[in-house]
Amino acid sequence: MTRHLPPRYRVHVYFNPNGEPRFASGMAITKIGDDGGSNYVEAEVALPPFGYCVTTPVGSYQSLADSFGLYEITWFSNYSYDEWTNIHLRIPLRDTPRPFPLNYRNDS
Numbered sequence: 001m002t003r004h005l006p007p008r009y010r011v012h013v014y015f016n017p018n019g020e021p022r023f024a025s026g027m028a029i030t031k032i033g034d035d036g037g038s039n040y041v042e043a044e045v046a047l048p049p050f051g052y053c054v055t056t057p058v059g060s061y062q063s064l065a066d067s068f069g070l071y072e073i074t075w076f077s078n079y080s081y082d083e084w085t086n087i088h089l090r091i092p093l094r095d096t097p098r099p100f101p102l103n104y105r106n107d108s
Contacts (some may be wrong), residue, residue: 008056010055011074012052012065012071013073015092017093022096022099042054
């Protein structure tokens, strides 16, 4: 049984209490700017009250999930299934008004 994620995957979480459900997968996203960024979004699932995004960063660029301030929880895979611990997370609040992955704008 495999306990760790393959190193190319990164998992992020956000708090989404009022957003629309979102199910997306298999999209390449590029951001051009001073901070750069490039990802292949393996999957994003938003079912209030939480949303999760699995990305595969490309090259040495900062992950777009990081640039949007999502909280990385990839390190959760270091714990065993039945292991208990107390942790405090700073999970950001994001809205999902559109069906597109990594789109948290409220254009209304």
